Amino acid sequence: MNYLLSVINDESVQLSDAEFQEMLARTGAINDEMKEQGVWVFAGGLRPPETATVVRARDGAVTTTDGPFVETKEHLAGFWVIEVADLDAALAWAEKATTACRAPIEVRPFDGLA
Structure with a gap:
């Protein structure tokens, strides 16, 4: 079964450059381990929310707006898609x-359409 592991970034928590580099190294090690274990499907980091564009259909009209869908200090910063046997393995x-x-990491199963 495929699961989405979403990385939730809190903008109020700022890492130093050294802490950020350490985080990248640790995350890279997890990526390598997932690949070695055969659970890796794909992963990606996302640009900041202010780079987003929201496309919305309402009453027969389509509009686009700059910026995130919602204004919040927490946002999706990146993700992994993994293929594992069950929720326990994903957790x-x-x-x-x-x-x-x-x-924080939010774990959600795909609905089988992946």
Whole structure:
């Protein structure tokens, strides 16, 4: 089953350059371990929310607006898509991921359409 491990960034928590480099190294190690274990499907980091564009259909009209969908200090910063046997296995990877990137990880299963 495929799971999305979402990295939730809190903008009020600022890392020093050294802390950021350490986080990147730890996250890279998790990526390598996922690949070695055969659970890696793909992953990616996202640009800051202010780079987002929201496309919305309403009453037959489509509009685009700059900026994030919602104004908040927390936002999706990156993700992994993994393929594991069950939720327990996904949660085990999420434990490693939250430790590596020092951010909360939301775990959600795909609905089978992936």
